[in-house]
Amino acid sequence: RxxxxxxxxxxxxxxxxxxxxxxxxxxxxxxxxxxxxxxxxxxxxxxxxxQFTTVVTPPRIARPMRLFFKAYVDTMFMPPSNNFRYIVQARDSLTSYVEYRALRQETAQTLAAF
Known part of the structure; x- marks a missing residue:
């Protein structure tokens, strides 16, 4: 055998x-x-x-401790309108609440003031 x-x-x-x-x-x-x-x-x-083995790590769910503890911020270029050239978007990780605002400049100061 x-x-x-x-x-x-x-x-x-x-x-x-x-x-x-x-x-x-x-x-x-x-x-x-x-x-x-x-x-x-x-x-x-x-x-x-x-032989190779792949290590599979289980997915971890991000759970913020409170509302607005973790937010995702994105900026997007848009065609100029009334001297605004950018859109900033912020989304809360827990509730997925979204807020947008138009910006004239994309700088650290204008994003912090958002």
């Missing part, structure tokens, strides 16, 4: 469980074939060396 598993796995270019099992099933069968294939592939040194 070991030789059959080794030949089936290596002759196919170190393929996975499904491919090796289907390759073996065209020629032989024994009770526990699926479990033996899984065990063989998990013990294959070459597969272990080239």
């Amino acid at each position: 070991s030789r059959l598993l080794s030949d089936a796995h290596e002759s196919m270019g170190l393929r996975g469980v499904y491919a090796v099992r289907m390759n073996l099933l065209t020629r032989v069968w024994w009770p526990g074939l699926q479990d033996d294939v899984v065990w063989w592939l998990k013990s294959c040194l070459q597969c272990q060396q080239r």
Whole structure:
């Protein structure tokens, strides 16, 4: 069985469980074939060396402590109108309340005064 598993796995270019099992099933069968294939592939040194695992971090939900604790601010260019050239938009993270205002200049002072 070991030789059959080794030949089936290596002759196919170190393929996975499904491919090796289907390759073996065209020629032989024994009770526990699926479990033996899984065990063989998990013990294959070459597969272990080239295998990579991705670390999945669970998503974190940002929860501000109070209203307007965290706000998102964006500025946008607009066609000039009454000497206003920019729009500033602020959105509260918790409530999604949005506020807009037109600006003549896009500077740190005008954004802070917003």
